[in-house]
Amino acid sequence: METKREAKRLLSMAILAGKIMLENGAETYRVEDTISRICNARSFITYSEPFVIPTGILLAIGFDDNILTYIQRTKSKTIDLNKITLVNEFSRNFVNTEMTIDEGYRYLEVIDRKIAYPNFVNVLFGGFAGGFFSLLFGSSFIDSICAFIISMIVVKTNNILDKVNNIFFINNFIAAALGTLLAILSVKLGLGNNMDKIIIGLIMPLVPGVAITNAARDSMLGDFLAGMSRGLEAVIVALSVAFGVGFMLIIFHGGM
Amino acid sequence: MHYIMQFIYSFLSTAGFAVFFNIPRDSVIKSSFCGAAGWVVYVISNEFLSSSIAGTLLAAITVGLTGEFMAKRFKKPATIFTIPGIIPLVPGAGMYYTALAVIDKNFANAAELGTEAIFIALAIAIGIIVSSSISRALTNLNLEKSK
Numbered sequence: 335m336e337t338k339r340e341a342k343r344l345l346s347m348a349i350l351a352g353k354i355m356l357e358n359g360a361e362t363y364r365v366e367d368t369i370s371r372i373c374n375a376r377s378f379i380t381y382s383e384p385f386v387i388p389t390g391i392l393l394a395i396g397f398d399d400n401i402l403t404y405i406q407r408t409k410s411k412t413i414d415l416n417k418i419t420l421v422n423e424f425s426r427n428f429v430n431t432e433m434t435i436d437e438g439y440r441y442l443e444v445i446d447r448k449i450a451y452p453n454f455v456n457v458l459f460g461g462f463a464g465g466f467f468s469l470l471f472g473s474s475f476i477d478s479i480c481a482f483i484i485s486m487i488v489v490k491t492n493n494i495l496d497k498v499n500n501i502f503f504i505n506n507f508i509a510a511a512l513g514t515l516l517a518i519l520s521v522k523l524g525l526g527n528n529m530d531k532i533i534i535g536l537i538m539p540l541v542p543g544v545a546i547t548n549a550a551r552d553s554m555l556g557d558f559l560a561g562m563s564r565g566l567e568a569v570i571v572a573l574s575v576a577f578g579v580g581f582m583l584i585i586f587h588g589g590m
Numbered sequence: 591m592h593y594i595m596q597f598i599y600s601f602l603s604t605a606g607f608a609v610f611f612n613i614p615r616d617s618v619i620k621s622s623f624c625g626a627a628g629w630v631v632y633v634i635s636n637e638f639l640s641s642s643i644a645g646t647l648l649a650a651i652t653v654g655l656t657g658e659f660m661a662k663r664f665k666k667p668a669t670i671f672t673i674p675g676i677i678p679l680v681p682g683a684g685m686y687y688t689a690l691a692v693i694d695k696n697f698a699n700a701a702e703l704g705t706e707a708i709f710i711a712l713a714i715a716i717g718i719i720v721s722s723s724i725s726r727a728l729t730n731l732n733l734e735k736s737k
Contacts, residue, residue: 359611364667414612415670422667450612463606467678470599470629489610530690534683538603539610541685543677547669550715554722568711572685580689587693 337378341397343435344379348372349406350442352384352391355421358414361548362386362560368425369393375429388563410500413544416450453493460489460539468535473528480517480526481535488513489539503574506540510578513537518586533579540575542568593630600629600678607674617670620660625675628653632679643709646679650717653679658725668725672718679714681707 352369356362365386373382373395381396394403424445428438451459464485469478488509495505513536520526545568553561604625608618632649636642657671684707691700 360667361669364669415667415673416612416614419614419617419666419670426665450614451609456610456612459606459609461606463603463610463677466599466603466606467682470596470603470678471683530686534686537686538677538680538682539607541677541680541682543607543680544611544673546680546711546714547673547676547718550718551669551722553715554719572711576685576689579686580693583690583693 337397338400340376340378340435341395341400341402343439344373344376345393345395345402345404347435347439347442348384348395349391349393349404350439350446351421351425352386352393353406353408354442354446355418356386356388356391356408357410358412358417359544359548360418361551362388363552363555363557364418364422365391368421371429372425376435386560388560411502412496414450417445417448420445420448457486457490457493461486464488464535464538467538468531471531471534473531473535477526477528477531478535480520481532484513484516484520484532485536485539487516488536492540503570506571506574507578507581510537510540510575511582514579514582515586518582537575537579540571542571545571593633596633597626597630601626603678604629604674607677611673613670613674614666617664617666620664621657621671621674624653624656624660624671625678627656628675629678643706643713646710647713647717649679650676650714651721654718654721655724658721662725662729668722676714676718679710681710684710 348369351372352365355365355368366384369384369386369391370382373379373384373393378397379395381394381401383394385392390408391406392403394401421442424438424441427433461482465478465482468481469475473481491512492505492509495508499505514533517526517529517532517536520532521529526532545564549561549564549568552564601622605618605622607625608621613621628649631652632645635648636645639645653672653675657675658668660666660671661668684703688700688704688707691697691703
């Protein structure tokens with residue numbers, strides 16, 4: 335009876351660890367790896383089999399002669415690489431020390447609530463990324479300041495929209511369209527000179543770099559299900575950004 | 591001088607992406623270094639090979655290998671070093687110019703630019719696969735030796 339309670343606790347702890355990683359943008363193979371490492375760390379578990387897809391986790395563990403199975407659907411898709419690092423460190427600690435399962439559970443709950451940077455720092459650096467990127471593409475100094483300010487607005491808009499709904503196609507579309515509108519206005523008002531360079535800078539915080547990276551790394555290890563779905567995510571995000579930019583350009587410059 | 595300026599700008603840009611993706615504070619500078627190294631490789635190879643696809647492939651391999659090396663060295667997941675470094679290589683400019691060409695009804699141009707953007711994205715994926723396969727092979731080799 336005691337083992338069963340322990341096994342249940344361990345199961346829900348491993349699922350929580352996996353959920354934190356998956357919802358913050360880890361590759362599926364890393365989530366599987368971490369879950370099975372956590373489960374196999376305690377000797378009363380005789381068998382463990384995680385199955386992770388980008389939208390959910392299935393985990394079966396065996397003890398004595400019972401098997402427990404749990405299904406967890408994951409939802410939000412933010413990118414917080416700090417949490418992934420922390421869970422990774424936690425799993426290493428959990429395996430190497432005699433940490434109790436309740437302690438581990440509490441530790442994970444702390445990680446889940448942790449905020450790496452305050453929101454305004456995040457937005458500010460999103461702006462830096464866009465501004466310096468347009469400098470990298472050879473824009474003038476004034477254009478890069480425009481790109482910096484507009485990128486900050488784009489990032490902030492995307493953050494707000496993510497809280498309101500979770501249809502990322504619409505969110506990226508609106509953010510890209512708003513950014514393009516502001517870029518066109520800044521050129522019309524005579525603040526910026528080169529509209530192309532400003533727009534290239536401001537769409538960089540929206541491009542699907544994480545999806546491409548994770549799709550490649552998952553496919554490499556034979557996890558083609560995750561690879562395909564992340565690849566499709568990258569395509570949809572890229573299309574929505576392109577549509578958002580194109581939509582505003584059509585309104586202001588005609589064509590089509 | 592040109593390369594030094596490119597290095598500085600890409601370093602700062604990657605640092606921006608690093609904080610934007612919530613990378614742990616002690617790793618921001620390391621991952622910015624990965625990104626800047628990748629970008630300089632991209633600029634140099636773009637000049638000598640005059641092909642942005644080949645340049646992106648080499649740059650992605652550079653980012654991947656430096657990222658994997660740092661991951662081993664500092665015991666952190668490799669993605670926290672590679673993701674910010676990869677972002678400047680993603681064909682955002684290609685996407686934009688493709689959209690512009692479609693709007694101008696210049697479909698021949700759009701097909702050319704769009705294909706190039708798709709191939710650049712694939713080159714990034716292949717670069718990451720190559721670099722992490724190399725690092726995996728080296729780890730396995732070390733394990734074999736230590737047995």
